[in-house]
Amino acid sequence: MITLDNVHKAFGSNKVLQGVNLTIPRGESMVIIGGSGTGKSVALKSILGLVTPDSGTITVDGQDVTKVERDAFLARFGMLFQGGALFDSLTVWQNVGFRLLRGSLKRPKDEAREIAIEKLRRVGLKPEVADLFPAELSGGMQKRVGLARAIAAEPEIIFFDEPTTGLDPIMSGVINELIREIVVEMGATAMTITHDMSSVRAIADKVAMLHDGVIKWTGPVADMDNSGDPYLDQFIHGRAEGPIEAVR
Amino acid sequence: MSVLAPVALIGRNTMGILAAIGRIAIFFAQTISHIVRPPFYLKEFGQALLTIGYFSLPVVALTTFFTGGALALQIYAGGARFNAESVVPSIVSIGMLRELGPVLGGLMVAARVASSIAAEVGTMKVTEQLDALVTLSTHPMKYLTVPRVLAATIAVPALIAVGDSIGIMGGYFVGVTRLDFNSAVYLKNTVDFMESWDIISGLLKGAVFGFIVALMGCYYGMNSRRGAQGVGRATKSAVVAASVLILASNYLLTELFFSA
Numbered sequence: 001m002i003t004l005d006n007v008h009k010a011f012g013s014n015k016v017l018q019g020v021n022l023t024i025p026r027g028e029s030m031v032i033i034g035g036s037g038t039g040k041s042v043a044l045k046s047i048l049g050l051v052t053p054d055s056g057t058i059t060v061d062g063q064d065v066t067k068v069e070r071d072a073f074l075a076r077f078g079m080l081f082q083g084g085a086l087f088d089s090l091t092v093w094q095n096v097g098f099r100l101l102r103g104s105l106k107r108p109k110d111e112a113r114e115i116a117i118e119k120l121r122r123v124g125l126k127p128e129v130a131d132l133f134p135a136e137l138s139g140g141m142q143k144r145v146g147l148a149r150a151i152a153a154e155p156e157i158i159f160f161d162e163p164t165t166g167l168d169p170i171m172s173g174v175i176n177e178l179i180r181e182i183v184v185e186m187g188a189t190a191m192t193i194t195h196d197m198s199s200v201r202a203i204a205d206k207v208a209m210l211h212d213g214v215i216k217w218t219g220p221v222a223d224m225d226n227s228g229d230p231y232l233d234q235f236i237h238g239r240a241e242g243p244i245e246a247v248r
Numbered sequence: 249m250s251v252l253a254p255v256a257l258i259g260r261n262t263m264g265i266l267a268a269i270g271r272i273a274i275f276f277a278q279t280i281s282h283i284v285r286p287p288f289y290l291k292e293f294g295q296a297l298l299t300i301g302y303f304s305l306p307v308v309a310l311t312t313f314f315t316g317g318a319l320a321l322q323i324y325a326g327g328a329r330f331n332a333e334s335v336v337p338s339i340v341s342i343g344m345l346r347e348l349g350p351v352l353g354g355l356m357v358a359a360r361v362a363s364s365i366a367a368e369v370g371t372m373k374v375t376e377q378l379d380a381l382v383t384l385s386t387h388p389m390k391y392l393t394v395p396r397v398l399a400a401t402i403a404v405p406a407l408i409a410v411g412d413s414i415g416i417m418g419g420y421f422v423g424v425t426r427l428d429f430n431s432a433v434y435l436k437n438t439v440d441f442m443e444s445w446d447i448i449s450g451l452l453k454g455a456v457f458g459f460i461v462a463l464m465g466c467y468y469g470m471n472s473r474r475g476a477q478g479v480g481r482a483t484k485s486a487v488v489a490a491s492v493l494i495l496a497s498n499y500l501l502t503e504l505f506f507s508a
Contacts, residue, residue, distance in 0.1 A: 049382075074382070078383075085376040085380035099385065
């Protein structure tokens with residue numbers, strides 16, 4: 001279970017998180033929605049320790065994330081980055097098997113390659129792409145490789161940062177379905193941040209709406225359309241009028 | 249505009265420079281602490297050695313060859329004023345070994361390597377590849393900085409050793425073909441006046457310059473931000489900082505090695 005308790009984070013005078021409280025139960029898929037610049041990525045990166053909160057506590061299974069042994073802690077996580085964040089200098093299979101080629105989860109090279117190809121197959125890519133470089137792949141294929149890398153070490157917790165950004169609607173649908181299937185299949189706890197409502201409906205068990213640095217609404221995805229929350233309502237229907245200021 | 253505005257500007261810039269020196273000093277200390285602690289990424293070290301050392305050889309060789317030749321011409325022309333043309337071989341070798349080989353080699357490597365490291369690491373930063381490394385339980389300092397800094401510290405002295413030889417050959421080539429020196433006499437004078445400390449001091453300078461080049465490339469790369477423009481700025485800053493630090497440290501090392 002992941003818990004954020006009164007988490008604050010500011011960059012200079014820009015107060016991004018102003019007391020975020022959120023609980024993600026084990027095995028559940030939580031999607032955090034909110035406009036651009038509302039702190040969704042900061043919240044996610046704070047859990048991983050990529051960003052240090054100014055105050056508040058973040059725990060994973062009761063352990064404070066600032067006090068855990070980093071290597072073992074991070075070995076529990078997989079993450080799909082917005083732009084893929086694939087390593088340009090490594091081939092596709094070396095990207096996917098990165099964690100299996102070094103560190104505490106190190107395997108023999110042949111075994112790591114075999115697992116990488118299996119994960120590539122799982123996300124719908126043929127073994128032939130294994131020896132290509134990321135620059136030789138389309139955006140959709142890069143996302144799939146990023147997804148394969150995120151699940152390569154069978155993590156307990158998977159984070160997805162804007163998984164469908166930059167993809168056409170059909171490819172977005174494919175990636176959303178893949179994410180859902182993989183999360184269910186692995187029984188993993190998932191946290192996704194997005195402002196793509198089709199992703200929300202495809203991926204989420206629960207939804208949290210982040211605005212002005214706090215969680216404005218949280219609940220099951222089925223309740224989202226009848227929440228009665230004016231912020232959530234405006235966001236999910238994409239209205240210019242409402243409590244969320246839209247800059248024209 | 250307040251009359252104190254220029255003073256405030258000077259104050260702000262001074263604070264900015266001091267803060268930058270502090271950040272670089274912390275980065276230096278972090279790099280050293282990661283160098284002495286496992287894990288070590290040998291494959292990345294080997295790749296960096298090849299990129300920094302082997303692929304910089306042509307540019308260093310060309311630079312030192314032409315510098316050696318020009319040095320021979322200058323010393324001959326200057327020496328002719330007081331009938332000291334015969335010192336050309338010894339001055340070319342001492343000049344190349346102690347000063348021009350290390351400094352020009354270091355500056356050429358700074359232009360080629362500091363820029364490429366800053367651009368590569370900077371692009372990794374702005375495309376979240378550094379964050380991805382962290383989530384994959386790999387410390388960016390260990391995976392990116394340590395192999396490059398170690399490789400440059402080893403490769404640049406080797407490059408300078410080759411560059412020194414080629415620079416001396418450049419002087420020899422000009423001396424024999426343009427200045428009518430006897431080949432055997434030129435070589436004998438070169439060797440007779442050369443001391444082992446001339447060679448060692450130049451190589452030690454090379455090691456320091458190599459360390460500086462890679463450190464600056466990694467520092468500015470890892471601190472780049474705001475997309476392509478930020479990476480461009482990081483690349484420029486890495487080359488400028490590495491070049492200035494090479495020239496400044498060259499003076500300090502020369503004081504240390506050769507002052508009476």
